[in-house]
Amino acid sequence: MNGYQYLIQRNRLMCVLEDDLKKIESHEFTLKRNKNSQDSVVITQPDSIPDDLRRFEAKIDGPLWLDVIDALPKTLAEPLAASVKSSEPSNSAIKQHIANGGVVEGASVKRGYHLRIE
Secondary structure, X not given: OOHHXXXXXXXXXXXXXXXXXXXXXXXXOEEEOOOOOOOOXXXXXXXXXXXXXXXXXXXXXXXXXXXXXXXXXXXXXXXXXXXXXXXXXXXXXXXXXXHOOOOOOOOOOOOOOOOOOO
């Protein structure tokens, strides 16, 4: 399809939308306007959406996470723990643990090298 054909098709689609037409037919194709199968949500003022209608993503250090899970009743702790998508090692916590004499299986702290070009 060349640019001219694209503009014609775009113009026809705009006519369908603006004139509340259901269908435009031509020799080469038919344009139809169909309703979507599901409603869409359009957010116009994100700051005005209340917290109970939001999804939250948080990064929580391990000790705080364990304190929260331990402090919650089982009916809240289990669904909260189940909502975790992923966890990743905290380099700063691992480094501090090893610096305090601890051992972390699968991790070590070492000083590497880099090149500087001057």
